Amino acid sequence: IQQVFKQLFYMINAVALNNLLLRKDVCSWSTGMQLRFNISQLEEWLRGKNLQQSGAPQTLEPLIQAAQLLQLKKKTSEDAEAICSLCTSLTTQQIVKILNLYTPVNEFEERVTVAFIRDIQTHLQERNDPPQLLLDFKHMFPVLFPFSPSSITMDTIHIPASLNLEFLNKV
Numbered sequence: 001i002q003q004v005f006k007q008l009f010y011m012i013n014a015v016a017l018n019n020l021l022l023r024k025d026v027c028s029w030s031t032g033m034q035l036r037f038n039i040s041q042l043e044e045w046l047r048g049k050n051l052q053q054s055g056a057p058q059t060l061e062p063l064i065q066a067a068q069l070l071q072l073k074k075k076t077s078e079d080a081e082a083i084c085s086l087c088t089s090l091t092t093q094q095i096v097k098i099l100n101l102y103t104p105v106n107e108f109e110e111r112v113t114v115a116f117i118r119d120i121q122t123h124l125q126e127r128n129d130p131p132q133l134l135l136d137f138k139h140m141f142p143v144l145f146p147f148s149p150s151s152i153t154m155d156t157i158h159i160p161a162s163l164n165l166e167f168l169n170k171v
Contacts, residue, residue, distance in 0.1 A: 002054030007141055009042070009056035013063045014137035020066055021094060021133060027101040029109055032070025039064055062089040062135070069098055074112045077119055084123040091129035095120060 016035070020026055039060055046052050065087045072086070073079045087095050099112045099120065159165055 002051060002056075003141065003143060005046070005051050006055040006059060009046075010059040010139065010141065011137055012042070013060050014135035014139070017063050017066055017094075018134045018137065020063075021097050021101075024101045024103055027070065027098055028103050028105045029071055030105050032067045035063065035067035036071070039067065062094075065089050066094070066098060069095065070102065074099065074102070074116055075110075080116060080119040080123055083120060091132060092121065092124040092127055093129065093131065093133050095124065097133060 020031075020035075042060065043052075043057055046054070046056055069083060069087055069090070072083055074083070083095065090098075096117060099117050102112045104111060159168065
């Protein structure tokens with residue numbers, strides 16, 4: 001059950017983050033607030049079902065960081081440093097793309113300046129991120145089956161003659 005929910009939450013993360021990276025109309029402060037609220041509801045549900053150890057909350061980390069990126073101030077060099085230290089699960093390309101797509105919804109917000117984006121790129125250039133923008137939503141985590149040893153010892157097993165396994169010898 002835990003592995004199923006880890007996979008499911010990864011897919012939720014990948015589809016939501018890919019939509020955020022491809023749609024300018026959803027890259028805003030208010031979307032960041034809405035995303036963060038919805039993610040907290042998912043995390044609360046996981047805690048209620050005692051599934052927080054499944055790895056599912058960790059799969060949501062890139063989406064959480066993207067939501068926080070949308071909510072942070074984006075003006076000064078200190079803001080750039082805060083963004084770089086906070087967004088460790090996002091690649092440089094993803095951070096820059098979200099900042100480029102950021103669209104103010106009301107008059108109190110301002111567009112992200114080109115100088116600020118260059119400042120972010122300067123701070124992040126030492127990272128060795130893979131050059132990928134979108135997450136692979138078809139990624140499958142390996143299924144792990146727990147080993148439970150049998151209480152039956154091998155010397156007590158009787159092999160029926162009807163199986164035609166005479167070539168097997170008990171050792």
